Amino acid sequence: MSELTELLRDLTAVFGPTGCEDLVRAEIEKQLAGVCDDMRTDPLGSLTCVVRGRGDGYDRQSARRLMISAHMDEVGMMISRIDDRGFLYFQPLGGIDRRVLSGRPVRIYGHDTAFVNGVIASKSIHLQSKEEREKSFAVKDMYIDIGARDRSEAESMVSVGDFATFDSPYYEFGENKIKSKAIDDRLGCAIMILTARALAASDAPRSYDTYFSFGVREEIGISGTACTAFSIEPDCALVLESTAVADIAGVPDNSKVAIQGEGGALSLIDRSTVYDRGLADHLISLAHANGIPVQLKRFLSGGNDAAHIHKSRSGVITAALSAPTRYIHSASCVVDRRDCEAMLELTKTFALGFDSFISGVETR
Amino acid sequence: MDPRFERYTEILKTLCDTMSISGNTRAAAESLRPLFEGRFDSIVTDPVGNVILTKKCGAENAPRLLIDAHLDEVGMMVSGICDGGFLRVAAIGGIDTRILQAADVLVYGKEVIRGVIASTPPHLQDPGDADKLVKMKDLLIDTGYSKEEIETLAPVGTPVGFASGLRPLAGKILSGRGLDDKCCAASALLALEETPRESLAFDVTLVLAAFEETAYIGGAAPAAYSVSPDLALALDVDFGSAPDDGDNKELLPLGDGLSVTFSSVTSRRFTKAFIRLCEEKKIKYQLCVSAGSLGTDGEVLSVSRGGTSCVNLGVPLRNMHTYTEVISGDDALALADGVAAVMTSRLMAEEASK
Numbered sequence: 001m002s003e004l005t006e007l008l009r010d011l012t013a014v015f016g017p018t019g020c021e022d023l024v025r026a027e028i029e030k031q032l033a034g035v036c037d038d039m040r041t042d043p044l045g046s047l048t049c050v051v052r053g054r055g056d057g058y059d060r061q062s063a064r065r066l067m068i069s070a071h072m073d074e075v076g077m078m079i080s081r082i083d084d085r086g087f088l089y090f091q092p093l094g095g096i097d098r099r100v101l102s103g104r105p106v107r108i109y110g111h112d113t114a115f116v117n118g119v120i121a122s123k124s125i126h127l128q129s130k131e132e133r134e135k136s137f138a139v140k141d142m143y144i145d146i147g148a149r150d151r152s153e154a155e156s157m158v159s160v161g162d163f164a165t166f167d168s169p170y171y172e173f174g175e176n177k178i179k180s181k182a183i184d185d186r187l188g189c190a191i192m193i194l195t196a197r198a199l200a201a202s203d204a205p206r207s208y209d210t211y212f213s214f215g216v217r218e219e220i221g222i223s224g225t226a227c228t229a230f231s232i233e234p235d236c237a238l239v240l241e242s243t244a245v246a247d248i249a250g251v252p253d254n255s256k257v258a259i260q261g262e263g264g265a266l267s268l269i270d271r272s273t274v275y276d277r278g279l280a281d282h283l284i285s286l287a288h289a290n291g292i293p294v295q296l297k298r299f300l301s302g303g304n305d306a307a308h309i310h311k312s313r314s315g316v317i318t319a320a321l322s323a324p325t326r327y328i329h330s331a332s333c334v335v336d337r338r339d340c341e342a343m344l345e346l347t348k349t350f351a352l353g354f355d356s357f358i359s360g361v362e363t364r
Numbered sequence: 365m366d367p368r369f370e371r372y373t374e375i376l377k378t379l380c381d382t383m384s385i386s387g388n389t390r391a392a393a394e395s396l397r398p399l400f401e402g403r404f405d406s407i408v409t410d411p412v413g414n415v416i417l418t419k420k421c422g423a424e425n426a427p428r429l430l431i432d433a434h435l436d437e438v439g440m441m442v443s444g445i446c447d448g449g450f451l452r453v454a455a456i457g458g459i460d461t462r463i464l465q466a467a468d469v470l471v472y473g474k475e476v477i478r479g480v481i482a483s484t485p486p487h488l489q490d491p492g493d494a495d496k497l498v499k500m501k502d503l504l505i506d507t508g509y510s511k512e513e514i515e516t517l518a519p520v521g522t523p524v525g526f527a528s529g530l531r532p533l534a535g536k537i538l539s540g541r542g543l544d545d546k547c548c549a550a551s552a553l554l555a556l557e558e559t560p561r562e563s564l565a566f567d568v569t570l571v572l573a574a575f576e577e578t579a580y581i582g583g584a585a586p587a588a589y590s591v592s593p594d595l596a597l598a599l600d601v602d603f604g605s606a607p608d609d610g611d612n613k614e615l616l617p618l619g620d621g622l623s624v625t626f627s628s629v630t631s632r633r634f635t636k637a638f639i640r641l642c643e644e645k646k647i648k649y650q651l652c653v654s655a656g657s658l659g660t661d662g663e664v665l666s667v668s669r670g671g672t673s674c675v676n677l678g679v680p681l682r683n684m685h686t687y688t689e690v691i692s693g694d695d696a697l698a699l700a701d702g703v704a705a706v707m708t709s710r711l712m713a714e715e716a717s718k
Contacts, residue, residue: 087607098494100483103463103686105531105539117531119539123608124684125460126659127615135495136462143607145682145690147537149619157534168468173478174449174508179468244485249446249504255488301487326506330466332480334506 004190004344005178005337007031009170011186015109017076018093018219020163021045024072024189028214031193035200036212044224047072047214048232051196055205064208064363066354067234067316068195068347069225069305070188070241071218074181075329076165079108079144079158086148088118090164092139094219099136100330105167106144110158118146118164166331176261176337183333187323188240189214191344198348208235208354218305226308229316235363236279236317236354239306240347242333243267243297243322255299258324260336263293264343267320269300272307276317282357283319283350290349293342297322317363321346369536369693371557372700375399376550377530380540383472385439385523386456389413389574392435403557404570413574414587419556421564427716429566430593430672431703432584432661433549434576434600437542438685440524442471449514451479451505453524457577461497463686468527469505473518478527479505526687536693537618543689545576548599548678551699559704565713569593576600576661584661588668594716595634596674597706598662599699602652604680604690614652616680618692621648622699623678629658629666631673634715638675638702641709647701648694650680673716677702 001009016024025047029039036049053063075094082088088108092101103122110116121143123132144164148154170180192212199210211232215225229237243265245257258265266283267275287294310318321343326334350357378399384392393415400407404417415435420426438457445451451471465483470476482504484493505524507514530540538547552570569591575583588596602623605615616623624639626632642649654676657663662676679695706712 083607085607095486097465097483097486097489099462099498100466102460103467103683103688105528105688117533117539119531119533119683119688119690121606121608122460122463122683122686122688123606124603124682125458126684127603127612128460133460134497136497141608145533145539145606147533147535147539147618147690147692149535153534171478173480174506175510175513177506177508179478179480244487246485246488247448248482248506249448249450251488257485257487299487326485327466327480327483328485330483332466332468334480334508 002341004194004340007190007193008187011190012170012180012182015107015165016072016074017163017165018073018217020109021072021216025214028189028193032196035196042227042231044227045216046224046228048228049196049212051199051210053206053208057205057207064358065211065232065234066208066351067211067213067229067232067237068192068351069213069215069237069239069309070192071185071215071225071305072189073216073219074165075219076163079160079162079164082151082154082160084151086150086154088144088146088154088158090144094329096329098139101142102137104331106164107167108158108162108164110162116146116157118144121145168331177334178337179332179334181331181333183335184242184325184328187242187335187340191240191347194344195348195351199351202352206355208358210351215305223305223308225305226312229309229312233313234316236358237309238350239304239309239318239320241304241320241322242325242328243302244328245324245326247324257299257301258295258297260324261338262295263339264321264346265295265297265324267297267322270302272303273310275319279317279319283346286349287346292345294346317361368697372550372554372693372697375553376546379546379550380530380542383523383525384435384437385525386436386575386578388523389415389435410586410590412583412586414583415572416587416590417570418567420567422561426567427594427713428591429568429707430571430588430591430596431552431568432571432573432596432598432665433552434545434661435549435572436574436577438577442518442520442522442524444520445511445515446504447511449507449509449511451507451518453503453505455500458685460685461500464503465498469524470527471507471518471522471524473522475517477507477517479507481505528687537690538693539688539690541687543691544601544681544684547691547696548601548699551696552599552703555700555703555707559707563708565708565710568707573661582664585664585668588665588672592669593672596665596672597703598660598665598674598676600660600678601681602678603684604682606682616650616652618680618682619694620650622695622702623652623680624649625652625654625658625676627654627658627676628656629663630676634673634675637712637715638706641705642702645705647705648698
């Protein structure tokens with residue numbers, strides 16, 4: 001395993017569904033201890049860490065700002081009702097296809113910070129009517145079984161409003177693949193941690209401040225990163241994400257979105273952002289000059305925090321670099337290790353050499 | 365923790381950690397040898413893969429008791445290999461495709477390799493697609509290998525199973541893959557472990573049967589023929605009651621004890637005798653009815669040779685044929701008690717000898 005994959009393994013294991021990111025933030029703070037010049041948490045729970053410029057030519061007042069952003073939250077569930085028999089009903093947090101819910105093991109963050117094991121039930125096939133056998137269950141008809149005898153036992157362990165996630169461990173498989181829950185977007189967080197460390201360790205002069213924004217609530221769209229962007233007032237932003245790809249057998253080439261193994265996928269346009277072409281071109285040139293694999297996202301789909309950042313205040317030059325991710329928003333996201341490392345290299349190279357880009361660009 | 369429940373869980377975990385998809389029980393029996401060694405007078409795997417374990421009572425001409433719990437579990441098999449090292453699979457036994465997309469699997473090829481069942485990405489879905497269930501033939505398993513490599517590692521015919529292990533829920537509730545029917549097999553193994561030879565009223569044969577999940581084949585029949593029992597107990601899971609019961613008011617709640625089935629297929633005389641034993645020994649049980657069929661090996665055992673008296677027992681189970689089946693450890697221990705009660709009952713043995 002590499003430094004990146006070890007960090008990814010540790011971060012994906014942390015419990016952090018949308019709205020309950022505290023445990024992830026605590027882990028990231030631990031990983032960044034002694035690295036940043038300033039770390040602060042905002043009222044929504046987003047964490048911002050600054051690594052300032054240095055050397056001749058650095059002036060704190062006029063320093064330009066690079067924002068690198070990833071979100072801490074993963075898709076999950078919230079308990080909405082407990083019935084008399086001790087079964088738990090839930091609502092999803094984030095866009096989970098109902099076809100990847102039935103029968104899954106889950107963990108609920110219950111009383112006294114204890115984790116409770118559960119399973120999302122799936123009616124025995126033998127008992128299903130003909131109609132049931134042909135359709136997926138609606139989420140409102142799904143429930144979590146924690147093995148409680150009755151309401152009273154269930155209420156002694158969990159409450160309405162408690163959070164839950166898939167219980168799905170990290171493992172590597174095949175030649176280069178990684179599977180885990182929450183790769184979206186703990187991979188982005190891991191890349192940011194290693195980039196922050198690289199910046200802090202570099203003595204080379206740089207005129208800009210680099211803000212690392214670990215956001216909350218991205219998966220529901222009412223994202224905390226909109227507020228972080230407002231607070232930071234960046235000149236330029238790079239969003240690190242996961243993007244859903246379909247590079248599997250039987251899918252026509254023009255619907256695959258991006259190909260695993262060919263590097264991070266750079267977005268030009270998606271459902272909520274038209275990205276800055278100049279920045280995208282710069283990142284591509286940088287990648288080619290340094291032998292770092294990179295590809296373009298080749299389908300108009302998806303959206304991420306760039307939607308909030310690029311229109312913040314009077315506008316921000318924004319790029320999004322995403323790991324091609326199979327089976328996104330399920331318990332088993334799959335990425336390619338080579339793409340993860342390529343994204344890390346490109347992010348570090350860009351962040352360390354940001355002066356070469358921003359010096360030629362008017363932003364304010 | 366209750367040491368008896370701990371031991372039960374240990375046995376069950378050993379069974380659950382062993383892949384025994386229908387067609388693979390012979391190989392499973394080999395891995396399970398350490399569990400059987402030293403506890404039985406004979407350990408035999410027959411030509412169709414039934415594991416036949418016998419413990420004699422030591423008396424001459426003792427009546428024979430056959431206890432059946434099927435060892436095989438549902439699973440899949442590689443039916444094709446696509447570009448990018450993706451596998452096509454066929455189902456072995458009844459599998460609900462609703463639990464498959466984005467599930468973790470293990471591919472039991474030249475080595476055991478991990479895989480993930482692909483799920484449809486959002487941008488390729490049309491409105492209304494989320495309502496429809498994917499068909500088995502349209503599923504793909506992502507192995508992370510190239511087509512050439514996976515053709516060697518996991519050719520057509522390779523078994524593929526779900527990668528989940530035994531997981532505790534609240535109290536003595538357990539969840540896992542293959543609890544149908546390993547939870548009953550574990551109860552029987554525990555009962556045999558706990559009952560000294562001198563207490564046995566029968567020569568007892570435990571058949572861990574092959575091919576129950578592919579019920580139209582009925583693998584237990586050759587085992588019943590070989591053993592030629594005077595009385596048979598078929599142990600299999602029953603449907604546990606849950607919020608999605610709908611109109612069905614006859615499903616059994618977990619925690620209310622072992623289940624006893626009334627049916628036209630079973631012996632009413634021996635079923636009633638078993639209930640009297642439970643009353644006498646204060647073993648918790650609940651009744652259910654499966655009038656014209658059993659859906660278990662009991663069907664096959666009852667018509668073995670010239671006819672065999674059969675009693676159908678089990679425990680309630682929720683989420684059947686998923687990788688997160690749910691049972692109550694209390695019910696499983698009650699089943700172990702019930703099985704032990706029959707094995708040591710002189711009255712039952714006398715009745716069976718008639």
